[in-house]
Amino acid sequence: MLFPAGPAAQGIATLWWWMFWGGAAIFALMLALFLWLLLRPAAGQGIPARWWIVGGGLVFPLPVLAALTGAALWLGEGTLGGTAPTRIEAEARMWQWQFRYPDGSATTDVLHLPAGRDVEIVVTSPDVIHSFWIPRLGGKIDAIPGHANRIVLRADAPGEYGGVCAEYCGTGHVDMSFTAVAEADWGRE
């Protein structure tokens, strides 16, 4: 997830690092305040309680959380939105993956993708809820019986990327993985 190989995964990794460094900065600030008052208790006595409540409870978290929410919405839209002319159908079932390509061919537990190109993956399930996830290429999308959920992914370079079912779906869940192979000469349309 933190070693992205495509634009959707890049957005998620960027958001993760913003949250990591933001969380680390807030933790360091709190720790500094704590140590300051621990080592110099007298220093805190001049500051009214209201200052801590208004400052720590409203003035500080409101802009931080608003910025984080805005960034998450903006980056999240980029990871889920859009369409692509090349469409691959992914059917998740207990406990394997079946992929169908525009030329009518199909594969099991191996997803062949064209490298360097947006692909729309249409995810369905005939039994229970599963979740399609290739951590290095993008976010998760649920496979829900009766629904066709879609996600647009792009592998920037040819290579193999691990994929898993990211929603517990029974005793075979742990083995419900697949391999995404991004190919320069895809030839399945």
Ligand SMILES: [Cu+2]
């Ligand atoms: Cu599953």
